[in-house]
Amino acid sequence: xxxxxxxxxxxxxxxxxxxxxxxxxxxxxxxxxxxxxxxxxxxxxxxxxxxxxxxxxxxxxxxxxxxxxxxxxxxxxxxxxxxxxxxxxxxxxxxxxxxxxxxxxxxxxxxxxxxxxxxxxxxxxxxxxxxxxxxxxxxxxxxxxxxxxxxxxxxxxxxxxxxxxxxxxxxxxxxxxxxxxxxxxxxxxxxxxxxxxxxxxxxxxxxxxxxxxxxxxxxxxxxxxxxxxxxxxxxxxxxxxxxxxxxxxxxxxxxxxxxxxxxxxxxxxxxxxxxxxxxxxxxxxxxxxxxxxxxxxxxxxxxxxxxxxxxxxxxxxxxxxxxxxxxxxxxxxxxxxxxxxxxxxxxxxxxxxxxxxxxxxxxxxxxxxxxxxxxxxxxxxxxxxxxxxxxxxxxxxxxxxxxxxxxxxxxxxxxxxxxxxxxxxxxxxxxxxxxxxxxxxxxxxxxxxxxxxxxxxxxxxxxxxxxxxxxxxxxxxxxxxxxxxxxxxxxxxxxxxxxxxxxxxxxxxxxxxxxxxxxxxxxxxxxx
Amino acid sequence: xxxxxxxxxxxxxxxxxxxxxxxxxxxxxxxxxxxxxxxxxxxxxxxxxxxxxxxxxxxxxxxxxxxxxxxxxxxxxxxxxxxxxxxxxxxxxxxx
Numbered sequence: 172x173x174x175x176x177x178x179x180x181x182x183x184x185x186x187x188x189x190x191x192x193x194x195x196x197x198x199x200x201x202x203x204x205x206x207x208x209x210x211x212x213x214x215x216x217x218x219x220x221x222x223x224x225x226x227x228x229x230x231x232x233x234x235x236x237x238x239x240x241x242x243x244x245x246x247x248x249x250x251x252x253x254x255x256x257x258x259x260x261x262x263x264x265x266x267x268x269x270x271x272x273x274x275x276x277x278x279x280x281x282x283x284x285x286x287x288x289x290x291x292x293x294x295x296x297x298x299x300x301x302x303x304x305x306x307x308x309x310x311x312x313x314x315x316x317x318x319x320x321x322x323x324x325x326x327x328x329x330x331x332x333x334x335x336x337x338x339x340x341x342x343x344x345x346x347x348x349x350x351x352x353x354x355x356x357x358x359x360x361x362x363x364x365x366x367x368x369x370x371x372x373x374x375x376x377x378x379x380x381x382x383x384x385x386x387x388x389x390x391x392x393x394x395x396x397x398x399x400x401x402x403x404x405x406x407x408x409x410x411x412x413x414x415x416x417x418x419x420x421x422x423x424x425x426x427x428x429x430x431x432x433x434x435x436x437x438x439x440x441x442x443x444x445x446x447x448x449x450x451x452x453x454x455x456x457x458x459x460x461x462x463x464x465x466x467x468x469x470x471x472x473x474x475x476x477x478x479x480x481x482x483x484x485x486x487x488x489x490x491x492x493x494x495x496x497x498x499x500x501x502x503x504x505x506x507x508x509x510x511x512x513x514x515x516x517x518x519x520x521x522x523x524x525x526x527x528x529x530x531x532x533x534x535x536x537x538x539x540x541x542x543x544x545x546x547x548x549x550x551x552x553x554x555x556x557x558x559x560x561x562x563x564x565x566x567x568x569x570x571x572x573x574x575x576x577x578x579x580x581x582x583x584x585x586x587x588x589x590x591x592x593x594x595x596x597x598x599x600x601x602x603x604x605x606x607x608x609x610x611x612x613x614x615x616x617x618x619x620x621x622x623x624x625x626x627x628x629x630x631x632x633x634x635x636x637x638x639x640x641x642x643x644x645x646x647x648x649x650x651x652x653x654x655x656x657x658x659x660x661x662x663x664x665x666x667x668x669x670x671x672x673x674x675x676x677x678x679x680x681x682x683x684x685x686x687x688x689x690x691x692x693x694x695x696x697x698x699x
Numbered sequence: 700x701x702x703x704x705x706x707x708x709x710x711x712x713x714x715x716x717x718x719x720x721x722x723x724x725x726x727x728x729x730x731x732x733x734x735x736x737x738x739x740x741x742x743x744x745x746x747x748x749x750x751x752x753x754x755x756x757x758x759x760x761x762x763x764x765x766x767x768x769x770x771x772x773x774x775x776x777x778x779x780x781x782x783x784x785x786x787x788x789x790x791x792x793x794x795x
Contacts, residue, residue: 320750493711
């Protein structure tokens with residue numbers, strides 16, 4: 172069953188859906204398309220399920236980014252994942268009487284960085300407000316946040332949709348970015364760890380006061396994949412800027428999604444449903460697409476007024492947060508010089524990297540893979556700087572190296588093969604000194620132990636045989652040792668040419684230059 | 700200015716007042732709100748809106764360095780928490 176809680180965002184009503192697998196009566200879901208919900212669309216418009224063509228989904232995403240500062244937002248306690256519960260606490264973050272918050276300057280730097288990276292207008296003057304409500308994980312009874320004057324507004328972010336979902340470039344608006352603090356963690360006693368039915372709860376305040384940046388998007392997304400890719404891009408930007416670990420799985424990047432549908436052409440928004448607790452972009456994608464279909468189905472049954480009440484037990488009501496300016500904190504003033512110097516020092520952002528790789532001539536598929544992780548793109552860039560052939564370097568990184576990283580569960584920063592050695596390897600293959608096959612053979616050793624390609628090749632005696640006279644004698648030997656096949660070839664079994672090529676290759680343990688060898692085999696067989 | 704809905708305010712602030720106390724406090728709240736309401740009469744056409752008090756103090760930006768500082772009495776602070784279960788703070792049943 173879907174679970175729901177009433178939630179208010181500012182002064183709007185909406186329904187909250189905790190992500191789970193809702194059960195819908197089959198009659199309500201008359202999807203008349205042949206492609207299943209999870210099937211991959213080859214073009215974004217031509218395979219929209221019939222159920223959706225009269226309707227438009229409107230999706231907005233709220234993201235909370237945990238910042239990777241050493242200490243909390245308003246006190247000197249360590250901000251540390253995995254510490255023993257209630258060990259990183261003090262009167263300020265525990266909300267004890269008399270304690271006063273003091274803002275961490277690094278939080279401001281990170282906020283400026285993110286605001287600039289998201290093309291926002293920065294408010295050189297902003298303030299903090301108290302968002303007041305009572306909950307066991309909120310020691311002060313209010314959260315210090317920014318209500319009406321956030322630090323950044325009116326930005327945008329650009330994404331490239333995955334090729335397997337039709338590709339395409341999108342630009343989504345960012346309404347605002349603001350600074351706030353995280354709440355503590357709650358564990359509910361009793362079987363299942365669920366809130367309802369548990370006789371008491373346990374609180375860990377280590378997380379209370381950890382700095383967050385909240386990013387609110389414009390409701391510009393229209394499909395699950397667009398929203399999922401938006402979230403993925405925010406994560407990439409966060410990691411690229413070095414302001415946080417940006418991981419949905421670890422909980423340092425949390426996304427809540429608002430989904431509503433409306434008949435195409437209608438200006439007014441439909442009833443909004445909020446989906447929370449998704450821990451991956453893939454989960455977001457699935458949950459949103461499912462929710463869109465669910466709402467469309469209800470509309471088609473004439474049950475749109477029931478979006479709130481038919482499938483969920485909603486407890487509606489407006490939460491009044493009674494915002495007022497935080498009296499314990501000064502106005503937040505940014506100096507233009509500070510903003511300018513941060514702007515100048517911004518690293519190349521993921522979207523800029525993708526445009527640069529596109530301009531280099533890489534396919535969109537390759538661009539998306541290489542530009543996904545900054546460590547990988549920097550590695551790739553270094554390899555190119557060392558003179559490697561672009562396409563070959565891309566293939567080696569995306570293919571063999573990535574495969575190795577996957578099986579050994581490593582990241583590209585762990586490998587001992589430096590970009591210059593990869594460039595060396597690629598160049599040796601390109602100019603024929605070794606075959607690609609030999610390259611694959613020595614790669615694991617280079618990754619594990621380092622060293623140069625030349626060293627490993629010589630140590631293993633793997634230099635390519637390219638001397639034509641030497642190859643000729645090898646071919647002669649193979650033909651001599653296989654009289655039956657030679658006989659069969661002369662009688663018309665021309666396919667055996669491949670057999671002879673394979674035998675020569677084997678006899679040299681893959682070291683013979685394949686192009687020259689094939690040429691000479693063809694010559695010796697009287698074919699050229 | 701509307702008279703305060705004392706019942707609603709108590710609910711939001713999680714305070715319990717007896718009917719007598721509520722009857723007494725209503726007019727007091729109205730008087731405080733009315734006192735602030737007098738500020739509406741001030742002429743402000745030539746005054747830039749201030750976001751917060753305190754921006755004039757240039758020398759103090761009100762920020763601290765991102766450096767670890769433990770509270771000196773941390774152990775006794777944590778020990779003085781009402782109810783614990785192991786290292787966790789125990790709180791009563793949370794109503795949905």
